[in-house]
Amino acid sequence: MILFNSDYTEGAHPKIMQRLMETNLEQTVGYGEDEYCETARDAIRKACDAPEADVHFLVGGTQANFTVISSALRSFQGVLCADSGHINVHETGAVEATGHKVLALPGTDGKINAKQVKEAFELHWKDDAHEHIVQPKMVYISHPTELGTLYTKAELEALHDVCQECGLYLYLDGARMGYGLAAPGTDVTLADVARYCDVFYIGGTKVGALFGEAVVICNPLLKPDFRYCIKQHGGMLAKGRLLGLQFLELFKDGLYYEISKHAIDMAMLLKDGLTKKGYTFFKESVTNQQFIILDDTKLEEITKKYGVTYQERYDESRSVIRLCTSWATKEEDVKAFLEDM
Amino acid sequence: MILFNSDYTEGAHPKIMQRLMETNLEQTVGYGEDEYCETARDAIRKACDAPEADVHFLVGGTQANFTVISSALRSFQGVLCADSGHINVHETGAVEATGHKVLALPGTDGKINAKQVKEAFELHWKDDAHEHIVQPKMVYISHPTELGTLYTKAELEALHDVCQECGLYLYLDGARMGYGLAAPGTDVTLADVARYCDVFYIGGTKVGALFGEAVVICNPLLKPDFRYCIKQHGGMLAKGRLLGLQFLELFKDGLYYEISKHAIDMAMLLKDGLTKKGYTFFKESVTNQQFIILDDTKLEEITKKYGVTYQERYDESRSVIRLCTSWATKEEDVKAFLEDM
Amino acid sequence: MILFNSDYTEGAHPKIMQRLMETNLEQTVGYGEDEYCETARDAIRKACDAPEADVHFLVGGTQANFTVISSALRSFQGVLCADSGHINVHETGAVEATGHKVLALPGTDGKINAKQVKEAFELHWKDDAHEHIVQPKMVYISHPTELGTLYTKAELEALHDVCQECGLYLYLDGARMGYGLAAPGTDVTLADVARYCDVFYIGGTKVGALFGEAVVICNPLLKPDFRYCIKQHGGMLAKGRLLGLQFLELFKDGLYYEISKHAIDMAMLLKDGLTKKGYTFFKESVTNQQFIILDDTKLEEITKKYGVTYQERYDESRSVIRLCTSWATKEEDVKAFLEDM
């Protein structure tokens, strides 16, 4: 079986494994206060052009999301997001488990825009009974989104501006950040993300690391005591240096960008091949997730050899499936798949 | 000013006040363990034809809702409800504050149906990644709904059946129960509610009491230790007898039905009068809430003399407003209002 | 049976009942935004000599406690209190249910002192691993305490000073405030409480009202959006004017002090009588709760005619019981009790 299910089917990039091996028997202090973590923080601050940012390493994405969100909000405040947002559908109500309502807005290709945010904000505050309604205080977006789409720089800037105007925090979930930065045609850089967002995370789990996400806090209001929140929510790794070492390697000599580029190259190879073969795409995507519409008979056939993610039923005889490439995808596997399609 | 804003603009029915006065200096034990509460529980069990039910008195509706819901669910379970449901929009995220996601379904006139519940249930369980998604475990409905509409007996039965089939709890919010039971054309009785629901509450606040709601638990699985939940969530009134006394009076000699009937008579007077005058209704309602579409200029004029609830903008020059009658509405006030319209 | 169990065995002071009757059929807006509430807020601000304070009315004490505490703290912060504190032992973990740890300190006669607070604060911050420990951020005291004891003005001032120094909030639970203010020998006034505390509540339930507590917020940091917290936690009474009316009456012409004084007079009558008869007191108390040590045989005999609260076992043949007086206690009942003892 060759798996295109997801971007976390393999372990870590060999350079990371190498580094973990080399440092394995070194002794360091725990909980992210070692030298490797410190250096990795510096590397990330530099990559983000955000010298004042706080950087924290957490083990996984769901953990990062609810830790950031619950740390920023008061009990009666909620977070606006697209209805397809990961926190709204695929985290078992982790945000609600910390007491906060996810305020879903209808997404367009997985995205929400500044106008929607403004309207939601105004709708709340002009209601005489606003104290009876969850107060919107944060905007959650993902980049790339769950549907593989990307925000443009102008869209990000508009979201930033409306958040500033309304006193909302802008939070970006970058579980697949690398694949967004490396996508063809994007005008968004890591420095843009850092400039426009109050807080965001750079995903490692899906982009070359064994596990780990780097939360970057730009807004000083969100910095105090964040480590308490990490610990309280079970996200403080005893051997924190494992996270530092991985991000150190990812942000050394542009490895993060390089392996992300590879994933995109593989995705475009897949996309072009499928297009040529006449397959229909459910959503236009320039990132590592490709969504196609497939006859159920073809789907049954293909899944004997390849792992794919079943997304949803399209019509009576066709389904939508998701194919993922990653830093680890082999060109030969993509070609074999295209052959079999 | 004459207020048609809501059904809680006055105090309590004079008979209730009388009873509170008469018993005021009696001594009783606290926390709902007095004789008045016991007798009131019996009266409610009898009115519901539910001799085995547990009855608990709580101060308010939001409190009743989140206490019942959080008591019944495990942390990762959520409650299905119409998108317009009170718990989804007007309780400041009280259910989420106890850790549970409200799973909103598109409502039709404030209602959801058995088919929607079945589909939501199946959608969850057939997903391979269902552990990443909040598990539906309860269905919340209100009767009357937020839009003044009512379930039919057949609809309630269908919801009951699908809940039984799927292992879901059916919970009915009866903040305005009396006005539903007294509505023209309804075939739903209190005994039906008790037969079809696992748990529900009979509202006192909006139907003649100073305050208070009677939670009725029919499903034995939901009974154990409910008093701990009430106390923990701040709903256990020290002078519990105040609640018992009020419900005792409401369920003596049919007072609850009689005063509910009065509210409906007033609502129908209002409805007929407005219909004759050519006003357009936003929703057809047979209960004590009437929703009409009004020119903004007319609205401005009328609100100089009458209190109404602004519901939403209808179009550029018209708004939707809500008018409420209650046990306390005076016929002369309705007539004066009709005159001025 | 004559009950000395608690200070909430009767309804409300007749003047309050009278006022509720008179205003019963008036129409007002809901949720505490009516004129009666406004006027009552002014009366309380005046009584507290705190013209800038925010005043909110809640239904009960447990509700007031967890609403205030959870509103003030971030998720990883806790509240210091005496091990005998009401929030630590008699609220079914209501504070923990909002996510916050109660940090119990050994109390002396139900009280904690400035030195203990300082030490707890320093112990936390000098620990290298303080992020692994709940951060103390608030101090909870009650006045009178659960054991009927009182803080002196100097003690309150010292607590205030240490809280200021350490950046902690001082919160005072005044469920029985009136009985503290009216106690012989106390040098603490309501204005002192307002001066020394960041937030406190004045209890109505146990001091003449049917129900209701007035939360007074002096520290501007704790004021924003408190009404959202009340609503989210089920504490926002629909007919809010019921609370306003009761406190209006209590703070008109000194009724609150007058009826508190009566309770203390009755308590002193009881205390003196029991002392003369040779009974031993478990704790020296100058307020409305008196704790005596009683032979089990005597206890069994006396409880045939009188209600008392069993506090704890003293030794093999003796128990500690609590006797409460209140605004409603009749002199003849105290005398009869003394007679029978």
Add this chain to the structure above:
Amino acid sequence: MILFNSDYTEGAHPKIMQRLMETNLEQTVGYGEDEYCETARDAIRKACDAPEADVHFLVGGTQANFTVISSALRSFQGVLCADSGHINVHETGAVEATGHKVLALPGTDGKINAKQVKEAFELHWKDDAHEHIVQPKMVYISHPTELGTLYTKAELEALHDVCQECGLYLYLDGARMGYGLAAPGTDVTLADVARYCDVFYIGGTKVGALFGEAVVICNPLLKPDFRYCIKQHGGMLAKGRLLGLQFLELFKDGLYYEISKHAIDMAMLLKDGLTKKGYTFFKESVTNQQFIILDDTKLEEITKKYGVTYQERYDESRSVIRLCTSWATKEEDVKAFLEDM
């Protein structure tokens, strides 16, 4: 610097690293549903002699603790534990953040006994107002404890019996389980732990793994839907096989016991050496944590070359420090340390 601070100063046992390297580019499905996890679960069930147990892998100990505890309890239930228990003092209120009170009992050398549990249970239920008090429903112990001490088989059995009798769950935190099982003189085996506990976890983080804890659920009542709880609380690792692979290696050919034995040998070398040199121990410990009382001047000198954990002040001129050995401790380092002492 040579670190004796903790048992998580190095990476993982070389055999584990080797295995991670070998399998690094294999593709597997995520979230612990791969073959490695399945095989590791079988190996653990076998090692525990618990063929029916459910086994789940989580990333860390705090996460394991609050996920297990919150999964088992209803909102008003609490967990009994020693006052020195990790959940009570060193997890930033993680259990409280899920809404549950930790009910601390005075520990003796970090342990609690069956008699204390029984008393706490009875105290709760005989109180007339038990609904006002958190209901004890689980007992938390750690083995070894925070102070390096161990339960005997008889003590575990007694705790088990009292829990059965009272309807409480017995939960054992085995963060350092291996070091307990390998300690001289212990009569407790892994099978005993599985027989006496309803649920427990076998620690990997401190015993040879990079990270990871294996939660073993023996009581069928605690099994349903536990994976939802893991996901909701951020503990479900995307690349779950990393956890499976590590535990697979640990439980192959007795590696877990072998490396634990080494840590104990090193601890005994340290203990004997220090005893011979006349040092005083704060607590008698037969496991990998040794607590000694040290002059502050000696402490200052020794910490120039060695890392130790400052535990607490002993008296004006002396402190208590903790020294840890682990699977990775080098004999030469222990000898050098003894030399310098």
